Amino acid sequence: MKLASLKEGGRDGTLIVVSRDLSRAVRATGIAATLQQALEDWSNLAPRLAALSQALNEGSADGVFDVDVAQFAAPLPRAYEFVDGSAYLPHVARVRRARGAEVPESFYTDPLMYQATSAGFSGPRDPVKVVDESYGIDLEAEIVIVTDDVPMAVTPAQAAAHIQLVGLVNDVSLRNLIPQELAKGFGFLQSKPRSTLSPVFVTPDELGDAWRDNKLHLPLLTHVNGAWFGAPEAGVDMQFDFAQLLAHAAKTRPLSAGTIVGSGTIANEDTSKGASCFAEKRTVETLESGAATTPFMSFGDLVRIEMLDRDGNSIFGAIEQRIERQPLP
Structure with missing residues (x-):
């Protein structure tokens, strides 16, 4: 899976999952608000993020939006x-x-x-x-x-x-x-x-x-x-x-x-x-x-x-x- 952060939600950004071709994304806030939060409970949250990534790449995820890299913070x-x-x-x-x-x-x-x-x-x-x-x-x-x-x-x-x-x-x-x-x-x-x-x-x-x-x-x-x-x-x-x-x-x-x-x-x-x-x-x-x-x-x-x-x-x-x-x- 591919993970990124948007320039929103404070200093640590908002965690998103990005499609394999880097064209689409979906917010992952229902799983973890930030990438740091996800990493701190990785063994439990990584499978859920992976499932969201699979849904995104298969076209079945909700709340999908087009990627605009200018709106990206650093992933961390x-x-x-x-x-x-x-x-x-x-x-x-x-x-x-x-x-x-x-x-x-x-x-x-x-x-x-x-x-x-x-x-x-x-x-x-x-x-x-x-x-x-x-x-x-x-x-x-x-x-x-x-x-x-x-x-x-x-x-x-x-x-x-x-x-x-x-x-x-x-x-x-x-x-x-x-x-x-x-x-x-x-x-x-x-x-x-x-x-x-x-x-x-x-x-x-x-x-x-x-x-x-x-x-x-x-x-x-x-x-x-x-x-x-x-x-x-x-x-x-x-x-x-x-x-x-x-x-x-x-x-x-x-x-x-x-x-x-x-x-x-x-x-x-x-x-x-x-x-x-x-x-x-x-x-x-x-x-x-x-x-x-x-x-x-x-x-x-x-x-x-x-x-x-x-x-x-x-x-x-x-x-x-x-x-x-x-x-x-």
């Missing part, structure tokens, strides 16, 4: 937790090589992960608001999974059973603010504003054989200002699968229902498949020609992030948003 307008990994080591290796550093051996056995911003996510058509272009505005096209309640110290095999939904994220970064923050040795803060989630989240069964080994085996397609930017294969070169990332996050603490876990920027060894962020593209340029030539993003630029199934159908709908100046208060 806010989450209790968002932890973002860096599971694609080709990206990590290239960035480090560009500055003359090697990848530590531990990176191959112990996932990189940080605590990301979760108090609010932008809707799929909301603009990216930034005060100053000089911050180095970058997109990051990633995959996310969403959990029910996860016990502390689960194994990867146990963690896999807690992956309930899959989606996309534009994990916006302000690259020129990152070096000073990392130099302090205490991680990201100002350099990581709010992220944007795909129009819908889907249950893994919707992905068919593209979801296997706790990875999503399809290209993640990014366009900037209508031009192809990249389509790296998400199932290739992923050092840690989502179950491993989830187990890593839960090693010393339980995770609340609605926790979002990010894959990190999708990147392949094969650079002909393009990039999922400007930092990656600029790093490849530096390695190939000695200097980065592509600037970071500017006000007015348009980002589109989407994943298509093998028949060319959009799975999660598209994140499509413009970079805009945020006025000072």
Whole structure:
């Protein structure tokens, strides 16, 4: 099934079920008012949501309306937790090589992960608001999974059973603010504003054989200002699968229902498949020609992030948003 939230009913939106072709929807408020509420009682409510999804796709549901993605909030307008990994080591290796550093051996056995911003996510058509272009505005096209309640110290095999939904994220970064923050040795803060989630989240069964080994085996397609930017294969070169990332996050603490876990920027060894962020593209340029030539993003630029199934159908709908100046208060 495919789930989304409308921009109504307060900060957490109104839960809706969306048809497989993303054209129609029905409110699910008779089952759960919000997606967060559904996740907190997932074992009981998911079968009822699935039945409503089946009725919608068969044409027998009541209260059906046409989808208008502009009215969509993020599926989870806010989450209790968002932890973002860096599971694609080709990206990590290239960035480090560009500055003359090697990848530590531990990176191959112990996932990189940080605590990301979760108090609010932008809707799929909301603009990216930034005060100053000089911050180095970058997109990051990633995959996310969403959990029910996860016990502390689960194994990867146990963690896999807690992956309930899959989606996309534009994990916006302000690259020129990152070096000073990392130099302090205490991680990201100002350099990581709010992220944007795909129009819908889907249950893994919707992905068919593209979801296997706790990875999503399809290209993640990014366009900037209508031009192809990249389509790296998400199932290739992923050092840690989502179950491993989830187990890593839960090693010393339980995770609340609605926790979002990010894959990190999708990147392949094969650079002909393009990039999922400007930092990656600029790093490849530096390695190939000695200097980065592509600037970071500017006000007015348009980002589109989407994943298509093998028949060319959009799975999660598209994140499509413009970079805009945020006025000072």
